Structures are given as structure tokens and as C-alpha cells.
Amino acid sequence: xTEESTxxxxxxxxxxxxxxxxxxxxxxxxxxxERALAxxxxxxxxxxxxxxxxxxxxxxxxxxxxxxxxxxxxxxTTGVLAALLVGIAIKLRLMGGPQ
Numbered sequence: 190x191t192e193e194s195t196x197x198x199x200x201x202x203x204x205x206x207x208x209x210x211x212x213x214x215x216x217x218x219x220x221x222x223e224r225a226l227a228x229x230x231x232x233x234x235x236x237x238x239x240x241x242x243x244x245x246x247x248x249x250x251x252x253x254x255x256x257x258x259x260x261x262x263x264x265x266t267t268g269v270l271a272a273l274l275v276g277i278a279i280k281l282r283l284m285g286g287p288q
Contacts, residue, residue, distance in 0.1 A: 226232050
């Protein structure tokens with residue numbers, strides 16, 4: 190492009206109507222989104238389903254992690270309480286400890 194044609198092109202852009210500018214920006218945004226999805230390997234029509242699946246997997250992982258922590262805490266609490274009960278039983282000579 191020559192300097193004059195670049196100058197004319199810039200002047201044309203400045204003379205756009207607001208509707209034309211909105212259309213131009215919309216097309217540019219759509220092209221940018223398509224390129225971003227293509228870079229992620231999501232350019233086909235299944236991108237929305239793929240993202241939903243990924244979100245579902247992440248939710249399942251978080252739920253499994255939360256459940257694992259809750260189970261660990263319950264097991265530890267039950268173990269401590271059982272040890273206390275055995276200790277109390279031995280102290281009160283309810284079990285066959287030394288007499």
C-alpha cells in the first residue's frame with residue numbers, strides 16, 4: 190500500500206456510520222473468537238459440548254476431592270473416639286485388663 194492509499198483508507202474508516210462500525214467490530218470479534226477456538230482445537234461445531242464436558246469433569250473432580258476429605262476426617266474422628274472408649278473401658282476394668 191502506498192502512503193496515499195493508507196491515508197485514504199484511514200479517512201474512510203473515520204467516515205463510517207456507527208452501524209457500519211458496529212458491524213465491522215462484530216466481524217472482527219467473531220474472527221478473533223474463531224481463531225482463538227482454532228488455537229485450542231475447538232474450531233468444529235462441538236466446542237460448546239466439549240466445554241460442557243470439561244466443566245462436568247471438573248465438577249466431578251471437585252466433588253470427589255471434597256468427599257475424600259470428608260471421609261478422611263470421619264475415619265480419623267471415629268478412630269480417636271474408639272481409642273477413647275477403649276481407654277475408658279480399660280480404666281474402668283470393663284475389659285480383661287490387669288486386675
